[in-house]
Amino acid sequence: MRKPAEFYQRDRGRHPPAYVDTYKTSVTRSPQYSLISLQNSASEITGPVFGHNDIDPTDNDLIVNYAKPGEMPIGERIILHGRVLDENARPVRNTLVEIWQANAGGRYRHKKDTYLAPIDPNFGGCGRTMTDEDGYYYFRTVKPGAYPWRNYVNSWRPAHIHVSVFGTGFAQRLISQIYFEGDPLIPMCPIVQAIPDPDAIEQVTAKLDMNSTIPLDTIAYKFDIVLRGRRSTLFENRLEGN
Amino acid sequence: MPQDLNYLRETPSQTAGPYVHIGLAPGAAGFDIYREELGHDIAGPNAKGERIRVEGLVMDGTGSPIKDVLLEAWQANSDGIYAHPEHPGEVEDGFRGWGRVITDFDTGEWGFDTIKPGPVMGRNGRIMAPHINLWLVARGINIGLNTRIYFSDEDAANAADPVINLVEWERRRETLIARRSEADGKIVYRFDVQIQGENETVFFDI
Numbered sequence: 001m002r003k004p005a006e007f008y009q010r011d012r013g014r015h016p017p018a019y020v021d022t023y024k025t026s027v028t029r030s031p032q033y034s035l036i037s038l039q040n041s042a043s044e045i046t047g048p049v050f051g052h053n054d055i056d057p058t059d060n061d062l063i064v065n066y067a068k069p070g071e072m073p074i075g076e077r078i079i080l081h082g083r084v085l086d087e088n089a090r091p092v093r094n095t096l097v098e099i100w101q102a103n104a105g106g107r108y109r110h111k112k113d114t115y116l117a118p119i120d121p122n123f124g125g126c127g128r129t130m131t132d133e134d135g136y137y138y139f140r141t142v143k144p145g146a147y148p149w150r151n152y153v154n155s156w157r158p159a160h161i162h163v164s165v166f167g168t169g170f171a172q173r174l175i176s177q178i179y180f181e182g183d184p185l186i187p188m189c190p191i192v193q194a195i196p197d198p199d200a201i202e203q204v205t206a207k208l209d210m211n212s213t214i215p216l217d218t219i220a221y222k223f224d225i226v227l228r229g230r231r232s233t234l235f236e237n238r239l240e241g242n
Numbered sequence: 243m244p245q246d247l248n249y250l251r252e253t254p255s256q257t258a259g260p261y262v263h264i265g266l267a268p269g270a271a272g273f274d275i276y277r278e279e280l281g282h283d284i285a286g287p288n289a290k291g292e293r294i295r296v297e298g299l300v301m302d303g304t305g306s307p308i309k310d311v312l313l314e315a316w317q318a319n320s321d322g323i324y325a326h327p328e329h330p331g332e333v334e335d336g337f338r339g340w341g342r343v344i345t346d347f348d349t350g351e352w353g354f355d356t357i358k359p360g361p362v363m364g365r366n367g368r369i370m371a372p373h374i375n376l377w378l379v380a381r382g383i384n385i386g387l388n389t390r391i392y393f394s395d396e397d398a399a400n401a402a403d404p405v406i407n408l409v410e411w412e413r414r415r416e417t418l419i420a421r422r423s424e425a426d427g428k429i430v431y432r433f434d435v436q437i438q439g440e441n442e443t444v445f446f447d448i
Binding site for chain 2: 124
């Protein structure tokens with residue numbers, strides 16, 4: 001058993017603040033008081049453990065996991081792959097990665113989505129996988145389309161895939177969005193631009209990866225996910241009272 | 243040239259958006275795709291301890307229930323042990339300690355069935371009162387909000403809890419306490435989350 005170690009403090013300057021007036025929904029959904037900072041205890045250092053029995057091997061293939069037999073979704077076939085690492089550049093092994101997205105036309109398979117672009121009968125839009133011993137994950141899907149939303153009258157989300165990651169401790173729990181290199185909607189989007197640091201925006205942008213592209217079949221994007229790292233307790237370990 | 247510290251930087255958070263259910267609760271989005279959705283059973287059939295239900299609403303700054311929230315719970319078993327390899331001790335077979343629920347699209351009500359956790363050893367040998375760690379994401383929430391659910395029938399333990407006592411404003415501590423009631427032999431704890439405004443719930447940077 002590894003000695004329980006605390007996570008590095010989250011750098012809130014790399015994350016969007018709670019209140020961003022240009023992203024209108026955040027105005028009434030952001031706390032006005034400051035967060036109370038907690039030193040980690042067992043409650044934050046531990047987190048749920050998942051196993052391969054929890055999911056099916058095809059759950060990471062969005063091209064087949066909702067398609068009728070012999071059919072396929074319409075759209076640009078892509079591989080989305082990368083590693084889940086911590087801030088110490090160590091692989092985060094056997095952790096659950098979940099994604100969800102719109103179809104090629106920007107329409108979600110969700111009863112609340114009323115956008116006029118049609119549902120694709122062969123596309124569900126969600127996938128999940130476990131990272132391997134190197135922290136590696138991969139999905140196959142179609143590239144999602146941009147879609148309009150009611151923020152300003154003419155607001156459009158850049159193409160994106162939502163991603164959810166667990167890590168090993170509840171303090172690492174993270175949901176983000178993956179954008180695609182070169183998309184001209186990225187600089188216009190109030191949700192993306194809520195991230196205050198241009199370098200951090202670059203970090204949520206997947207890069208075209210020709211080396212992982214399958215010729216005449218599927219193009220590829222690479223996206224590494226970084227979760228909080230853990231301190232080495234060199235001279236103290238006060239968690240258990242010593 | 244100054245020394246370069248080669249740490250990577252945490253991936254920035256983004257809102258889960260309005261359609262978080264597609265990925266994390268597809269049945270609620272209106273379609274079945276997975277053999278089994280995760281997070282429906284926190285404690286499992288073998289867990290010891292008192293069976294309880296925790297339920298509530300999540301309210302925005304106008305006092306309106308938010309109807310597109312996803313909540314995740316993380317808790318210890320009745321002996322105060324987390325189902326995690328780094329926490330000493332054993333949990334019952336099938337006890338995961340983690341659950342995931344969404345708010346009802348029409349009413350905003352959410353709830354989960356579990357067992358009441360035991361006290362957990364905290365920092366410096368100080369015992370933490372029984373609590374459930376709660377994480378909320380939704381459209382309009384740029385980074386997930388962390389809070390804790392404590393229990394109204396644990397006055398003495400709550401008064402000694404090292405985390406509750408970090409909240410300098412005693413009035414605000416009340417926002418972390420779920421209210422116990424019994425109806426038809428079922429034990430229900432009510433925990434309403436106020437994201438903003440009067441009686442705003444305490445949220446933590448963990």
